[in-house]
Amino acid sequence: DAGVIQSPRHEVTEMGQEVTLRCKPISGHDYLFWYRQTMMRGLELLIYFNNNVPIDDSGMPEDRFSAKMPNASFSTLKIQPSEPRDSAVYFCASSLEGAQVRGYTFGSGTRLTVV
Amino acid sequence: DAKTTQPPSMDCAEGRAANLPCNHSTISGNEYVYWYRQIHSQGPQYIIHGLKNNETNEMASLIITEDRKSSTLILPHATLRDTAVYYCIVRVRSGLTGGGNKLTFGTGTQLKVEL
Numbered sequence: 001d002a003g004v005i006q007s008p009r010h011e012v013t014e015m016g017q018e019v020t021l022r023c024k025p026i027s028g029h030d031y032l033f034w035y036r037q038t039m040m041r042g043l044e045l046l047i048y049f050n051n052n053v054p055i056d057d058s059g060m061p062e063d064r065f066s067a068k069m070p071n072a073s074f075s076t077l078k079i080q081p082s083e084p085r086d087s088a089v090y091f092c093a094s095s096l097e098g099a100q101v102r103g104y105t106f107g108s109g110t111r112l113t114v115v
Numbered sequence: 116d117a118k119t120t121q122p123p124s125m126d127c128a129e130g131r132a133a134n135l136p137c138n139h140s141t142i143s144g145n146e147y148v149y150w151y152r153q154i155h156s157q158g159p160q161y162i163i164h165g166l167k168n169n170e171t172n173e174m175a176s177l178i179i180t181e182d183r184k185s186s187t188l189i190l191p192h193a194t195l196r197d198t199a200v201y202y203c204i205v206r207v208r209s210g211l212t213g214g215g216n217k218l219t220f221g222t223g224t225q226l227k228v229e230l
Binding site: 033035048093104 | 220
């Protein structure tokens with residue numbers, strides 16, 4: 001299994017531009033999570049999906065952020081328009097309900113820099 | 116989910132056991148203790164979890180006190196590669212009603228393994 005795959009690994013964009021981060025969860029996992037990590041705020045849960053349905057988006061900072069999961073093998077996190085304060089590492093994770101053996105599996109993250 | 120308290124940092128000599136403590140005095144009966152770690156620039160990695168019995172796997176051992184108000188993660192023979200931030204998280208096991216399935220990360224313990 002290739003694990004959770006995120007793309008791109010690094011993204012540098014100008015303020016005001018649209019940014020799309022992508023995630024491919026582990027096949028068969030039914031939960032998908034988006035986290036953001038900064039030095040100031042640590043790891044924050046933004047949103048999570050169960051069976052492709054958004055369950056809790058209370059961590060999404062504002063309307064500029066949106067996330068979708070059109071099918072079980074793909075999810076996107078979009079920021080439009082981007083701002084310098086959005087600079088962070090964004091992690092995607094997936095898990096299988098009831099399968100506690102390995103917990104969550106995280107991707108390698110996307111390091112976003114907004115200039 | 117119950118709040119956890121961890122020391123901000125610890126040092127350990129390579130080859131020695133690293134004992135990382137965690138206090139979770141408000142833990143509920145249906146809440147598990149999970150441990151994850153994050154090596155620099157990587158996504159968090161699941162280590163181990165338990166309810167009330169001590170647990171051991173290929174990575175570590177988890178010792179939970181009888182009253183479940185605290186626990187200790189033990190890395191029996193720490194190596195330089197174990198240098199990371201270790202997170203102790205308490206949450207309801209997925210699949211139980213009302214608990215959701217999200218992990219909330221605190222600030223963790225920065226473990227530094229030295230020669």
